[in-house]
Amino acid sequence: MTPPMAFRRFGLAAHLYALVVVLLVGYAHALTHDGQILLRFKANLLNPEDVLPSWNKSDDTPCAWVGVRCNANTSRVTYLNIPYKRLSGSISAELGKLTQLRRLVLHENRLVGPIPLSIRNLTFLRTLYLRGNALSGNIPDELGELMNIEVLNTLRFMSSRRDFCAKVMDPYELDNESKEANLNALVAFVMDHQQAFNLVENETFRSLCRRLNPHYSLPSRQTLTRSLSDHFERALLQFRSTIDSIKGAIALTQDCWSSRVMRGYMVITVQWIDEEWKLQSVVLEFRYFPPPHNQHTTSDLILSVVKDYNMWSKIKAIISDSGGEMPPAMVIVRENLNDQYSLRLEDGFHIRCICHVINRAVYDATHFIKKEVQMLRQILKAVRGSVAIRVKFSELAVVLGVSKGRVEVPGLDMETRWNTMFTMIDQSFQYRGVFSALCNSEEFCDRLANMALSDMDWRVLKSCKDFLQSAYHCTVAASGRDYISLSLQPLIYKHLLTLCEKTRSGQLDTGFTTPIIKQAATAMELKLLKYSANLNCQASKMALLLDPRSSNASSETMELKDQLRFILTMDYGLCSEVQPSPTFGVFDLFAGEGDSAIENVAHTDEVDDFFMLTAKADRRVSDVLLWWKQHSNRFPTLSLMARDTLMIQGSSVASESAFSESGGFVCPDRSKLSDENIEMMMKLKSWNRLFRE
Incomplete structure (x- = not known):
């Protein structure tokens, strides 16, 4: 074959190949x-x-x-x-x-x-x-x-x-699908914003809807009420499906409450950590709970809810208030579940709310300062109850240089909530000179002279404020429902015990104390010791161990290492050939004499790797769950245990928050609402929030 002929054939083949490529590319990107x-x-x-x-x-x-x-x-x-x-x-x-x-x-x-x-x-x-x-x-x-x-x-x-x-309609006329969607949106609005069902009869609201769409017809009050039941049934099916799909364990929080209309309710919330490592907390039950409130009625209600939602195989702990009926009630619940479903729930199944424990300890402590607190309340009531005295109070605050702008008279506390008493004392102490000048003024001397607090009274109140400040901050820290809090229990317990010891010995950083506050510290210490086993239970210790913000280098945490490995092996299928931990501490790993031991244990399994990583507390961690999400590949088995442990809350704040949200439903203005409707509305409000996420 002559070279020119070969070149011509090669050129023809190249052109054909290019044409095919162009056709294929054009076909791959052709518009539908x-x-x-x-x-x-x-x-x-x-x-x-x-x-x-x-x-x-x-x-x-x-x-x-x-x-x-x-x-x-x-x-x-x-x-x-x-x-x-x-x-x-x-x-x-x-x-x-x-x-x-x-x-x-x-x-x-x-x-x-x-x-x-x-x-x-x-x-x-x-x-x-x-x-x-x-x-x-x-x-x-x-x-x-x-x-x-x-x-x-x-x-x-x-x-x-x-x-x-007959089919000709205005373009803004709603079809059946839109009408149904609008009705569902109206039900959700009524639930989320705690509106009354007679909202649809309010002429101002009806006028607003007519202006938005003249063809939209609001449902009647009866239709809206019926729609609530329909909406609830659909949401219930979706919620049951959500509970069934949870891959890890769940925990419950429980609390009881008496409304402003003097009716008792029990609320149970459920917590879990989802696949995105986000802590979820939802109302599981909100039910009218008439007397008697004892261990049998309490355990019966909790068991009925657990079995109704078929969650017995997932439940790991129940967090409750510190009521006297709760420990025996939780024993009944635990034993019933163990016997009926062959579970292995242990004593740590019942977690006491740390905020309730602090409340009880502070209540015992503040018993010794009742006189001074009552005197402060008396003069605050006098100031707040008179316009003339309030004006004089503000003038004196400016004259004495206490305030340069608008003066806010300190608020009164709620006598059943010690944290409001702390705030009242804290706000009032800066105005102690103003109170003294007010009581000695010619204008109000006759009315206020017998209410004046002495220097010793103010000193007692100041030392009380300094003493309770740590308890106040601990309560705030443990009161979140959107982050983990169980790991805080042992830390708060130890911190408050140290506070009591320093107060009794006069070693507070504030520089002075009083004999009365020393008595108060003794009373708080005795109450805290009563709950020592609860606040240092196995679950809270494991939560602290799995919290990267704490150091795992102490001898106490090292003792938990073998327990951790045993749990991982028995419950999570950890395959490990590692022998029991050697006697040296983690800090030895960083010392010269421990170098030989490193070769034997470093990175042998997830447990050793985790202890190596967390030997030093990482204070940079602001989101513990995000930390575990980022390290779940490194600790695939340990992260499962972390998920099932850290979702347990250290307080029952989730349940108390539900009671706070129920104020718009359970009140004298809504007295016609049945308990069944209140239950449905509280659940729907919480479930809708979950579904929207």
Whole structure:
């Protein structure tokens, strides 16, 4: 073969290859059939580039074009919604080939010509808006074959068919699907914002709805009430499915409460950590709980809820208040679940709320300063109850240099909440000179002289404030419901015991104390010691161990290492051939004499690796769950235990928060609400919040 002939054949082959590549590339990036139909519709318009610039033939699908919506799975066009665009031209008959179209909205444009007969092919069409154009002719009789159509708006046409005229509606008229969605949204609004059912009878609200859409008809109060039950049943099914899908363990918090109308309720909330390592907390039960409130009635209610939601296999702990009936009630619950379902729930199954324990300890402590606190309340009531005295108080505060601007008289406390008493004392102490001057003023001397606090009274109150400040901050730290708090229990217990010891010995950083406060410290210490086993239970110790913000280098945490490995092996299937931990401490790993031991144990399994990593507390960690999410691949088995441990809360704040939210439902103004409706509304409010996330 001569070279020229070979070159010619090679060139021909190269051209064919290039042609195939071009065809394949063109085919791979071809616009879908529905997209090509829309481009032909656009070509029929006189000004398409002005109003439809995003309709580009270089796209793979039209799904991102203005006014176009597609089926997510098939990319077929289902909505064409381009009203008020000043489109000029005629409606292309090509639209009849969009066989999956459900909504065609072209009203208030400048379209001319007849309605294409091909529209009859859109058998799935439910909504057709053509009003406000310059279209000619009558509505084609063939459109009567569209059996699924619900809304037809062609107000400027004369129809030759009466049955079609009956379907002519305003474009803002709601179809059945929209009405149902609006009713569900109204129910959610009533739940979330604790509105009364007679809201729909309020003329101002009705007027607002009419202005938003004159064709929207509010449901009656009876319909809204019935819709609550329907909405609840649907949400209940969804919530049960959510509970069933939880892969890890769950914990419950429980508390009881008496409303302002003197009715008792029990609330149970459920906590778990989801797959994204987010702590979830939801109302599980909110039920009227009449007397007697004893260990049997309490345990019966808790067991009925656990079994009703079929969560017995997932439950790991219950956090409760410090009521006297709770320990025996939790024993009954634990033994019943163990016997009936062959579980291995142990004593640590019951977690006492740290905030309730602090409250009881502080209550015993403040018994010794009742006189001084009552005197402070008395003078505050006098100041706050008289406009003239308040004005004088403000003037004296400015004159004495205590305040340069607006003066706020300290607020009174709620006698059942010690943290408000602490705030009252804290705010009042800066005005002690103002109170003294006020009581000695000629204007109010007769009324206030016998209310004056002595220097010793103020000293007692100041030392009380200094003593309780740590307890106040500890309560605030443990009161969150959106972050882990069980690991704080041992730390708070140890911190408050140290505080009591320093106070009794006069070693507080504030520099002085009083004999009365030393007595108060002794009383608090005795109460804390009573709860030592509860606040230092196995679960709280493991939570502290798994918290990267704490150091695992102490001898106490090293003693838990083998227990941790045993739990991981028995409950989580950890495969480890590591022998019991050697006697040296973790700090030895960083010393010269421990170097030989490192070679034997470093990175042998997840437990050793974790102890190495957390030998030093990482104070930079602000989100413990985020830390575990980031380290879950490094500790695949240990992270499962962390998820099932850290979701246990150290307080029952989640339940108390539910009581706070119920104030709009359980009040004298809503006395007609049945207990069943209150229960449904409280659950729905919490569940809807979960579903929206």
